[in-house]
Amino acid sequence: MSKKRITAVVVAICLLAFGFFAVEAQAIDLGDILKVGGIAFLVSQYDDQLDSFITSALGERDAAAKGATKVVPILSLGGGGYVGAAQVVGNPENVARVKAVIQVEGRFGSGRAQLLVPTTTDKATGSPDRAKGVGISAVIEFRI
């Protein structure tokens, strides 16, 4: 095989590979965008319903929290996207200030750790500013 032919084959393979990965990357991005947008929509639509659903479900089991509650979106730190929702609980004045929960996730072997930080901002950038006197009561995963 001549050198020209080898070069052409290599270039063709590279182009194909580049095209394949470009399409794949675009598909992932589109899916993520749809998912993030869907979660944002669901949280805004169902936040109050979810809050009362969780509170009444726990109340039926005599396990409701005696404090203010609210459902807010969970934002992934770094990614910045909406990955779910959480019911936060605490003192009424502190809960009222919470806009989101920042999720910091880490993996170790077959284990994983998830730090959930209620914050007064709805941006997942920099170090999360924890809202004092507020914790997590429930985590909501959406089926999208």
Added chain:
Amino acid sequence: MQRRLRVPIIVALALFSVLAIAAAFSSAEVSFRSAERDGSRVAEVLIGDRIVIVLRTTAAGYTPLERAEIIANRLRASMPEDVNAEDVQVASIESGQGLYVSDQLIVAIYEPEADAHKATPRALAELWRDNVLAALGYEAASPTGAEPAAPAAAEGEEAEEGAEAEPATEAMPSESPEATTESKEFDWTGTAQKWVPIFSVERAGLRLGMAQVAGPPVQVDQVKGVYQLRLDFKSIGRVYAYVPVSTISTKIDRVQGVSVWALADIEVLGF
């Protein structure tokens, strides 16, 4: 005729009194709770709506709330039996005083707890005895022994500390409306944290979960684990509710004022 009537009336009155006392005793429900007094967390033991014992100090490694639970259990254990006023007694024990019901030690009172109430162990034991008697429908026993009474309550002190100088029924803190109703709002702003196991068998496979709970130290001390409850919300979402609990049992005994800060799990077995 009057003589004929007198005997049945006396007998009827005596029977009525006995039944009334028995009814009061049997309907008395023992409970305990955490409360805030003078800016610090305390634990209260109640018979019905009446606070009979207030615990302020940790003893033998038990927090005030853990002690309150033990005391409540002991009181409950003594409740099914008929208890006369004489059965509720204060007696000296080594280095302190004991409050007994039907010869069962309900609570031991030592110097640190008495100091926290600005009282002597004897005076505090007698106060609690009178509170128990009052809650059971008996008149408070008069102070006994040569022990000096506790100093009068300082200005602004809760009535519970100075109550032995007055009839317990008048001085009981449970008379106030705030005390009779459970606190609607808990302090969620504590700084204590600890990791506890998550109880759940609902996820695919077997995972060992841990949760970091945070809240006021007294409440966090009580948390033995976090109960994970899985709920389906319509067809769009799955809810994992996390309930800090004080006992590992099928009954969810939530510890108020404590919430989850972090979650971790390790997959032990996938299937």
